Amino acid sequence: MKSWWIASGAGGTSLELREVPEPAPRAGELLVRVRAAGLNRGEFIGGYGLAGGDAAKPGGIECAGELLRVGEGVTGFDAGDRLMGRAAFAFSELAVLRASDAVRVPDRLSWEEAAGASIAYLTAYDMLWPGGELRAGEWLLVAGASAGVGVASMQLGKLIGAKVAGTSGSAEKLSKLQALGLDLALQNRNGGFAERVMAATAGKGVNLVVNNVGGSVFGECVRVLAYQGRLATVGYVDGMVAAELDLAALHARRLRIFGVSNKMRSGAEIAEGVRGFVRDVLPSIASGHLRPLIDKVYPFAELPAAKARMEANAHLGKIVIRS
Numbered sequence: 001m002k003s004w005w006i007a008s009g010a011g012g013t014s015l016e017l018r019e020v021p022e023p024a025p026r027a028g029e030l031l032v033r034v035r036a037a038g039l040n041r042g043e044f045i046g047g048y049g050l051a052g053g054d055a056a057k058p059g060g061i062e063c064a065g066e067l068l069r070v071g072e073g074v075t076g077f078d079a080g081d082r083l084m085g086r087a088a089f090a091f092s093e094l095a096v097l098r099a100s101d102a103v104r105v106p107d108r109l110s111w112e113e114a115a116g117a118s119i120a121y122l123t124a125y126d127m128l129w130p131g132g133e134l135r136a137g138e139w140l141l142v143a144g145a146s147a148g149v150g151v152a153s154m155q156l157g158k159l160i161g162a163k164v165a166g167t168s169g170s171a172e173k174l175s176k177l178q179a180l181g182l183d184l185a186l187q188n189r190n191g192g193f194a195e196r197v198m199a200a201t202a203g204k205g206v207n208l209v210v211n212n213v214g215g216s217v218f219g220e221c222v223r224v225l226a227y228q229g230r231l232a233t234v235g236y237v238d239g240m241v242a243a244e245l246d247l248a249a250l251h252a253r254r255l256r257i258f259g260v261s262n263k264m265r266s267g268a269e270i271a272e273g274v275r276g277f278v279r280d281v282l283p284s285i286a287s288g289h290l291r292p293l294i295d296k297v298y299p300f301a302e303l304p305a306a307k308a309r310m311e312a313n314a315h316l317g318k319i320v321i322r323s
Contacts, residue, residue, distance in 0.1 A: 001019070001020060001021075001022050001092055001093040001094050002017060002018070002019060002093050002300075003017070003019075003058055003059075003089060003091065003092035003093070004016070004018075004059045004060065004091035004092065004303050005018055005057060005058055005059055006043060006044070006056065006057060006058075006059040007055070007056035007057075008045075013044045013045075015303060015304050016056065017301075020092075023088070023089055023094060023095075024071075025069055025070060025071035025096055026096075027071050027072040027074075028072075028073055028074060028098060028100070029071040029074070029096050029097065029098055030067055030069075030070055030071070030077060030083065030096065030097045030099055030102055031067070031068045031069045031070075031071075031094060031096055032063070032065035032068060032083055032087070032094065032095055032096075033065050033066045033068055034063045034064075034065040034087075034090060034092060034093060034094060034323045035063075035064055035065045035066065035111035035322070035323055036063065036064050036065075036111040036112045036114065036115035036297075036320050036321065036323065037060045037062065037087075037091055037095075037115050037321050038062045038063070038090075038115045038116045038118065038120070038318050038319070038320050039306055039307065039310050039318070039320070039321070040061055040062065040119050040120075041147065041148075041235065041237065042235075043060075043061060044307060044310065044311060058088065058089045058092065059090070059091035059303075060089060060090025060091030060092065061087065061088075061090055061119065062084075062085065062086055062087060062090055062118040062119045063085075063087045063090035063097075063115055063118075064082070064083065064084035064105055064111050064114035064115040064118075065083065065084075065095065065111075065323075066080055066082060066083075067079055067081040067082075067083055068094070070099070071099075076099075077099065077102070081104065082105035082114070083102045083103065083104060083105060084103050084104075084105050084117060084118050085097050085101045085102045085103045085118050085274070086098070086101045086118060086119065086270070087101075091300075091303060093323065098267065098271075100267065100274065101270065101271065101274055103118070103277070103278060103282065106282070106285055106286035107286075108286065108288055109285070109292070111322065112320045112322060113291070113294060114292075115318075116148065116292040116293075116294050116317070116318030117285060117292040119148070119149075120148035120149045120151070120152035120292075121152045121156070121285075121292075122273060122274065122277050123234060123260060124149060124152035124153040124155075124156045125156060125273065125276060125277045126273055127153065127232040127234065127260050128140070128153065128156050128157060128160065128208070128210075129276060129280060130273070130276065131230070131258055131260065132208040132230045132232055134157060134160050134162050134208050135160065135161075135162070135207075136160055136161030137162070137163075138163070138206075138207035138208065139162065139163050139164075139200075139201050139205075139206035139207050139208075139226070140153070140162045140163070140164045140165070140206065140207070140208050140209075140210070141164075141165045141167075141193075141197060141208070141209045141221070141224060142154050142157070142164065142165070142166040142167070142209075142210045142212070143166075143167050143193075143210065143211045143212055143217050143221060144167060144168070144211070144213040144235065144237065145166030145167060145168050145173075145182070146166075146170065146174075146177065146313075146315070146316045146317075147212060147237075147313075147315065147316075147317075148317060148318040148319075149210075149212055149234060150166065150210070150212050151180075151318075153210045153212075154177060154181070154182055155180065155290055155293075156281065156290075158180075159281070159284055159289075163184075164181070164182055164183050164184070165182075165183060165184035165185075165193075165200065166182050166186065167186040167187075167188055167189075167193055168189075169187065169188065169189035170187070170316075171187050173316045174186075174187055176316060177316075180293070183200075184196070184197070190216040190217060191216060191217050191219075191220045192220075193217075193220065193224070194223050194224050197224045198224060201224075201226070204226045204227075205225050205226035205227075205229060206224055206225060206226060206229065207228075207229055207230065208229065208230045208231075208232070209221045209224070209225060209230070209231045209232065210232050210234060211232065211233050211234065211235070212234055212235040212237065213235065213236070213237060213238050214235060214238040214239065214240045214241065214243075215236060215238065215240030215242055215243035216238040216240050216243075217238075218233070218240075218243035218244075218245075219244055219245075219246065222246050222249055222250070222255065223246070223249065225253060225255055226253070227253050228253070228254050228255070228256075229253065229255050229256070230255070230257075230258070231255065231256070231257045231258070232258055232259075232260050233258070233259050233260065234259075234261075237313070245257075292317070292318060293316065293317030293318065294317055294318050295309075295316050295318060295319050296309065296315065296319055296320075297319075297320045297321070297322050298319070298320070298321050298322070299322060300321050300323045303321050306319050306320075
């Protein structure tokens, strides 16, 4: 089968289209024919100088497709089922999902929308529900609101009933996000939003911050937190993985700071998050109340162009490749 592989070097990441053997589902796994796959910035993190020299690996970590075969011990699925979720080999003709990660695609979703409704929403769910414990009426600030996780965080914040502020360097992107429900649009890239945030919250600050940007805004994210505020760190597109921490603010306001990553989570922990997403978010997607925002769809052969669009920060929402 055809499969895109990603290599990371000192100059960034590169893509190579290979012909490789078809994968076989192992115990607890599902083999799907990929119809669409979503791009995620973390896969191309080497392009920001944060990693280098890694061996090439199969690309793609989320997809939507039709079930072909199941591995040993898997029940409850039938050939032809429309599935979406985290996957291995997602930038390939065939991909493998753990049965515990697979989510049935709601009828109203296209393949492209389904491919964009996995990682971003699952990550946002992790930050807003079990991690951030966001409640209706609270304030959420999304630093870097225009990419996939940022848009999903804004959408899920509104689903909960929170008031949402978001930052972006693009006035055009912010205008589109306001049409989707963004309450406070903050046009900036690397800080300078504290005054407006504090004014909007009557000097109290926000209850939860989702930091997609990185170290350049970390200090300001801390400064705008309310008493018992929470700060989720999920990205560092600015390339800054270090920042100073105001310990006095952390102490006095009883703040909570946490990171969001699946690198060290067990399969059981990940599966628990999927079940929560299916319970708390998927019904709103299935009903049409919540709709994945797809920026642009590229043919499978044009993954390099899709990657370039992501690295240029030109997108609003999810970039998808279609098989």
